[in-house]
Amino acid sequence: AQSVTQPDIHITVSEGASLELRCNYSYGATPYLFWYVQSPGQGLQLLLKYFSGDTLVQGIKGFEAEFKRSQSSFNLRKPSVHWSDAAEYFCAVGAWQAGTALIFGKGTTLSVSS
Amino acid sequence: DVKVTQSSRYLVKRTGEKVFLECVQDMDHENMFWYRQDPGLGLRLIYFSYDVKMKEKGDIPEGYSVSREKKERFSLILESASTNQTSMYLCASRKDSLNTEAFFGQGTRLTVV
Numbered sequence: 001a002q003s004v005t006q007p008d009i010h011i012t013v014s015e016g017a018s019l020e021l022r023c024n025y026s027y028g029a030t031p032y033l034f035w036y037v038q039s040p041g042q043g044l045q046l047l048l049k050y051f052s053g054d055t056l057v058q059g060i061k062g063f064e065a066e067f068k069r070s071q072s073s074f075n076l077r078k079p080s081v082h083w084s085d086a087a088e089y090f091c092a093v094g095a096w097q098a099g100t101a102l103i104f105g106k107g108t109t110l111s112v113s114s
Numbered sequence: 115d116v117k118v119t120q121s122s123r124y125l126v127k128r129t130g131e132k133v134f135l136e137c138v139q140d141m142d143h144e145n146m147f148w149y150r151q152d153p154g155l156g157l158r159l160i161y162f163s164y165d166v167k168m169k170e171k172g173d174i175p176e177g178y179s180v181s182r183e184k185k186e187r188f189s190l191i192l193e194s195a196s197t198n199q200t201s202m203y204l205c206a207s208r209k210d211s212l213n214t215e216a217f218f219g220q221g222t223r224l225t226v227v
Contacts, residue, residue: 034216043118043220052213102147
């Protein structure tokens, strides 16, 4: 069965500092991987996705993520955090079969200090 | 622009009421999903539908049912609302192909009193 682990429940980063949010997945084959962001009271917005090919993927808002098969990880990074990045971040995994649902991690809340 | 619309942002219902949460998408997507979001638990799949009139149970279907009579509309039904169903409910849709993401609605914050 697929599963996603986000080890950090809450992270605080200073504005302008770099950010890395961790995501580990469990899946028997090459998965589809996603990062979503949720601002308070809002739905989820896609930041980036990985399907195949280059293991370093670029997303919106200056985010990137790297797929590491050997570590079953898909960590999200940003070189310089802005106060507007404060939100909840979800990693998700999907199967290669059509008609299946995405499975989400429990989320990491990012706070940005000035 | 793609759009998933949930009929209500906030709902307050009484224990024992039958509650309908409606979701409409305008992208002609085959797959639609209902998730429940609770603090510390992330998003948990309640039900999903891969075609009209077709449905599959997710991880937490107890106390819920769904209806998909038309491709664009997916309804979540709480047959008899209970206080432990107070939560944020998120609807999503996804095209039925291998390399697509899910698009989410704004969510419905349901409070059962």
